[in-house]
Amino acid sequence: MPADSTPPPAREIETLEEFDRIALTGSFAGYRVQAVDLTDRTFALLVADTTQAVFLGCPMEPQALAHVRAGGALVFPPVPHLPFDPYRATLYSPAELYADLAVAGYEHTPDARSYDWFTQTAAGGDILASMLRSIHDDAVTDALDEHLAGARVVGVMGGHAMKRGTDAYAGAARLGRDLARAGMTVATGGGPGAMEAANFGAYAAPHEDVMLGKALSVLAGVPSFRPSVGAWAAAAFEVRERWPEGGSSLGVPTWFYGHEPPNAFASHIAKFFANSVREDTLLARCNSGVVFLPGAAGTVQEIFEAATPNYYASRGEPTPMVLVDRHHWTEELPAWPLLSALARDHAMAWRITLVESVTEVPGALARLEEK
Template sequence: MPTPPDRPRRAARAQEIESLAEFDRAVAEHGSLARCRVQAVDLTGRTDALLRLDTTDAVFLGCPMAPEAAARVRASGALVFPPVPGLPFDPYRGCPYTPDELFASLEEGYEATPDARAYGWFRRTTADGDVFASMLRAIHDDAVSDALDEVLDGRRVVGVMGGHAMARGTVEYAGAARLGRSLARAGYTVATGGGPGAMEAANLGAYAAPFADTMLDEALVPLAKAPSFRPSVTEWARAAFEVRARWPDGGTSIGIPTWFYGHEPPNAFAAHIAKYFANATREDGLLARSTAGVVFLPGAAGTVSRRLRRRWPD
């Protein structure tokens, strides 16, 4: 039997560093940053390390650092993509969003939150047709996809799809919440479109999974006082955070919303929020990551038809 030709060796994957703890661990274990990909880590306090370590072929994405450190790592063969000033989001982020992050400053009203400000930026730059803004949106969405894949690695994900019009306080909303709770208790990771209505209900159910059954019944009462995000996103969101404050450390689920529909705010019950600028990327990503099945709730017809048209056009 002839000897098969040698296969080319696959290059080792570059190490990704997405936190200061990971940076310090890499320095301690390897004494080098060569070929590392350092993503959205504030390195202003690590100047000594950056001045002495090998950074050949390293890439620094949106990492604040002292000017002398930036000059040195560039001179030693690294690529440095500096933070972009004035943005209400980080295009190089290394992790999904959290509800606390997107709704920061909610006490001043929803308009003051990072979520609302990012939507405002999206609307302005889309209207302007600014190619630089388009590039930033694409980088951001790719970074979010990478972060989401890391969170979901090895998990059995069930997508729950439904409309935003399902109001709190209705039988349908309570049923969707119980569905999310049952899925989470069965060991599945619930993933939704991350918005209000049926999506919020499923994320709420997953959040309630670690608690006694009575918790969900009790939580539905204060939520019903703000049944919809219209007319006030602020009051709607505050009701959710009141539930979270009363029952902290709930179960984990995923929300995948979009600023394309920025008038629909993300819900506060998904632990990890992968929010995109491009709706097509978000919709395809949600379906593709639902590895253990998809549940369609009332109001999902428009969402379903858009996905089907994209896969099987006329």
């Protein structure tokens, strides 16, 4: 390539089907090939132009590997013995994170093994481990943006302590169902409690109304992920099996809080190692508002993480914020008075509200979006 020529635009290949289609052109110049097994595509690689291509975690035969490197490609090889793929091109699914649950128990699932790897490497200062965590989180962020392109996303935040079988859990589930039926993508922190309830509600959205009550009864048999994550997750998978083809939603959990397992009702899961990245990633993509159910430290943190870009208008027009339960947010944890004072004389003042019940949330969101 001449020294003064413009580099080819970077484009992504994330499936074998996409690879085969581009292979017909004879050139992968400038492409980013991500987490595609190319061990059976040696000939295609040997005859193709790979100038300024990048191969991220793509297994290939030694002959093909030598050729693409000689042709100007940058190759990040697969990393052996990891319980996760740092170069993954897609979001997680519940079935993937909970693989082998029924056979070997939760401690042997990819989710639990990834948490174990994280706890063993995070404290050691291993530069390779920290690099792999960063690459993984960046890959998940890329997959998340692709998944949410054009979606109207409403975040539902709340504590993990909310138990199945309670009125609060049922209310959060109905909220998730109502938002999903209104055409919203429900996004949560992806864990148990209020987060699971909202994701479950979105899962129930395509089914008849009676399904929600019946499924809630099944879930109530295992109220919490303590003492057994396996039993808690198994109850969710039982619901999914009895009422298949549920609605989609998003969960954004973190291995930083590994004691909180991901819930099995979010159809798409963006799981991160870095909690700070996870928090900002989730809130930044809630373009149609954020609902804050009663919670503790984590939920309070999320309120003001959402408030900061609204205050400074750093992401453009402020997004709606709805806090639910007056007593909780004015007496138990008085975040509302501080939020109101912060919003005074700013555009965000017109985009925040406090309501008593989850039944008021859809209407409140609609009013705030109109302002």
